[in-house]
Amino acid sequence: MSDVVERTLSALPGLLGQHDPGAGPGGAGGPGRVSASSRLGSLIRSITALTSKHEEEKLIQQELTSLKATVSAPSTTLRLMKECMVRLIYCEMLGYESSFGYIHAIKLAQQGNLLEKRVGYLAVSLFLHENHELLLLLVNTVVKDLQSTNLVEVCMALTVVSQIFPREMIPAVLPLIEDKLQHSKEIIRRKAVQALYKFYLIAPNQVQHIHDKFRKALCDRDAGVMAASLHIYLQMIKENSSGYKDLTGSFVTILKQVVGGKLSADFNYHSVPAPWLQIQLLRILGLLGKDDPRTSELMYDVLDESLRRAEINHNITYAILFECVQTIYTIHPKSELLEKAAKCIGKFVLSPKINLKYLGLKALTYVIQQDPNLALQHQMTIIECLDHPDPIIKRETLELLYRITNGQNVIVIVQKMLDYLKEGQEEYAIISLVGKIAELWFIQTMNAVFSVGGDVVHSDIPNNFLRLLAEGFDDEKEDHQLRVYAVQSYLALLEEEDKLYPQKFLQVMSWVLGEYFSLVTDVDPEVILTKLHSLLKKTFVTSETKAWIMAAVTKIASHTSCSKTVDEIIQELSSSLDTCLRQYAFELKHLCEDKALMKSLLPFDASCSDLVVDASLSFLDGFVAEGLAHGAAPYKPHHQRQEEKLSQEKALNFEPYGLSFASSVSSSGVTGRQSPTGLSFGSDISGNSAETGHKETNTLKLEGVRKLWGKEGYLPKKENKTGKENEPQAVPCGSLLAGQVGEAPALRPEQGASLSEEDKEKQQLASTLFIGLGASAGVSLMGKADTATQKFKRKSKITETHAASNFDPLLDTVPDNVEDSEGSVHTGLRKGSPSSSDTVEDNLAFETPQSLRKSVLDDRISANRLSQSSLFADSNIEIFQPSSSAQCESASETPLVPSLPEELEELPHSEVVGLCQSDALALHLCKVWTDDSLLLIVFVSNKTTAALHAVNLVFEETEHFQILESATSHFPVIEAQSVEHCQKCVRMNKVCTQAILPASVSYQSEMETCLEFSVTLSLMDFIRPMEMTTEDFGKLWLSLSNDVKQNIKMSPCQDSLSAALDTLQQKLKLHRVDVIGNEGILACQLLPSVPCLLHCRTHSGMLALWFRSPCAALPDGLLYQCQKVMEES
């Protein structure tokens, strides 16, 4: 210890005695006793004496008020302030905000003497958080203390920095702290390393340059400094293990020394040398040795040694062993070590000590992914743990089972999980477990999941479930069975009159009953109706659920001749307060009067057949014509009305245009899939706008739903599993059900000999749980499978493929906009599905149409940004891809072949065309359309055999165009027979459909010559697609004022909207934002960033175009272009 410290220490007692004999344990005054006279002491004592929370609150508030007065009084001494601060800390710790004291804590740290400073720092680190603004005020104090000659002050400053420091101020202290790494006192070095570790955590980039010094710290002669540096290394290796492989040797040596007891006895904890240090090192080694046989080789010895040394029975050695086991199973395996580790796990798992058992299960869970055989060894223990009274152990066991779930044991494991669920845990546990169960699925389980998990179940799950039922599988008979089973089970569930079911479950029930009730022949529909009726009367049923029920009633009613219950329902609901229900009742009533219509409206089992929705409501044309003839006002679409209203009222309208679209997107996306509440009976008689066809419906949204469920259950799970369980795959699946009672795979014969009844049960459970694990597994199953399992037995791979190809319709319903520019991707996916070799990829693709779509779109967007050639990939603008033939051609014309520089070749560009030529030189031009500009590349080729001097190219500024940077280019010399080029970036200043950009070139050969030429630029050279969402479009639309409308006739060959949109998109580079029914919206921008929005609607052979833009001339220009391309095509 240095002199300074010693002197400080010796001074302390006096200091303390002098200042404050009461508060805080004096260094010399006998540790640990807070004096009775201290105010903190009395505060604590009075709080402890209180019995109710209310009293405590009162007391603390009182205390805080008095403290507030004291700390803000100018007469308060620092000593008193320190005393107050201590009490404030206590109050804040009890959960009472004392923010008025924060600033005083900082002041105290700034101004106090050692002890006061210490309390100030402590208070700051407890009160403030990383982003607190007051923290900045501390920086100066820290800097000052870091420079102090008093070691204690330096220590304090370093301590606070390692706890809390504002990230942006790191540079202010970093050099000071770096210096401290060379300090002579090890405590300072250690604290400096800890502070740097903190910096590394919050701002890794700032300490990058001191990595070398970390290495020095790792080799520090003081073990404390070395240990502190390990934290940094653990973190760094976690992020990038490959960069530190060379340190493996050092870590191994350190661990060897620690394990060998080379450290001083001070480091021992219960005679185990530096246990936490060992754990840290083992973790580092695990990270380094992962998937790296060579590095792993280095550490086998020391791991073996660690295992051997940690044989004392003490908790801390168990902790070390656990870490060892994890490391051994993480690094490249060595059988000898694995064996020892497995033994270790066995010891843990079998231990009567509950904490150890927990640790063992945790280790087993980790290990089991690498080596499922280990589970077999311990299967009986696992079974016992399953029934352990401690729910935590149970949960850990379930976690373990979850990892070994396969097709054959899924039923038993799910059952176990459900049992656990029924014991009623906190919500968080339910959510996580329900998620797991959902992956391991069958109907009965789903029922249980729904009723237990209730409304916390994610809405995807019921939707997926219904879709699975509706779409069915390849086998009609099985589908039938499945549906019948579902209907029966729901009827049975509804039998119990007063049971409360979650809303989602009721919705699922009513949908299934409505859709498939007729499959069950032995039940009178009247019975079902009665049940639904009684449900409708229940108060706990929400109106959303009631709507589902009504839809079911309607469906059932259509297949029964008049029913009393239906009449009753109609009567009751006709006077319902809920307008939605009333509407349903009236619809039902009218339908009941016309059975034939009802039958055709609600065909049986048509949930999968696509309905053709006449969104234009053309069948109402007659009605409209009649109305108009009688003097009715023509219908205006909603947004038009809104517009007009807006312009009349001159008021702000906050209703975004996109809203009506957004709501209609969802419903039109469901291309006619019959869904419970989505039955539109065409009651809106309001003309021929698309909006009416798309009233917001509360449909079962099948489109956006991820395809999670397949024939076999949860699809992604299956994908993962196919690799893992090659073994069971090969086993004939019949064996699962055949009821062959053979010997359970891993049961040892001697075990079976003397089995009590209970043990037998357990073994049976074991064999069902662990089936499918290990090499000999999967041959037999003792448990009898029930009927439900029959339907869900594992199928061979081929069936799976069929199931996959069944999902085809899904992609067909992906909205059109996906198809536009990457049609190839789309069809590629569709074609891919039937080939069994690609099953995995296909399935994956089908599972996530949503994300697929997203990613495809993303790809497209990024592709647009990155490789510009795709920008115009589908447009027919001539993209000149230099082919050999083209080059030959041009070569025959002129000996000099101008070609684009490489970096521009990638971009979309026009052909190189001749501009003008004289005897001496020729000019060629190429337009390059980049994302944000139009580049004109002018090639100047010298045709003569002598060099040309002082070639000047000048573009004239016109009112329409602006040349960015400079309008002239100067070539001092162009060698004989060579080509030079220059590029000009052009903007359109004034909108015009086409204009000429005049230019001239002058050069010096024998005499000064000047050539004039011009470049024709079209509006379309400056138009780029504009990516945006429908919502953005809506907002922007309303904000734009200049609009132009025009109806143009569509040629017969492209009478559909999509054909028209394709044309516009391809030829005019418009971005297709969305298509809804017979309306489409497109967006583009005039460079640099003037948007123009286009709304198109088709009706009776006409295409109504409606442009809007902030620039008045732009819509006209674009309209002209549109007319042109539409005529051309």
Added chain:
Amino acid sequence: MIKFFLMVNKQGQTRLSRYYEHVEINKRTVLEAEVIKNCLSRSKDECSFVEYKDFKLVYRQYAALFIVVGIDQTENEMAVYELIHNFVEVLDKYFSRVSEFGLMYHKILQEILKTCCCTDLFLRQFFQPYFCYI
């Protein structure tokens, strides 16, 4: 990583709390109440590790005093369990008697747990700085 360190008495009153991740002060009270409820409800022969939300609680009882540490999934429960004991041993050595009394614990805790990781605790080294601070 260690998320928080709590000392609670049997009545469920917090005696000391230290958070290594910023938690709103009013949320702390709620969290503490739940954590305490979770730990106090467990019997002695149940295991000392509790799953709570997305993290784990490791607790240890000393007479009327519970020490609860919240850790994330990467931490070794047993090591933390022993760390608690180490902490108590140090307290015991320094204060001669571990009671419910609490502020000075903070300073010791600050030494043991730096930046929310368990650092090795070396008694010798520990006391050196500690004397410096007082």
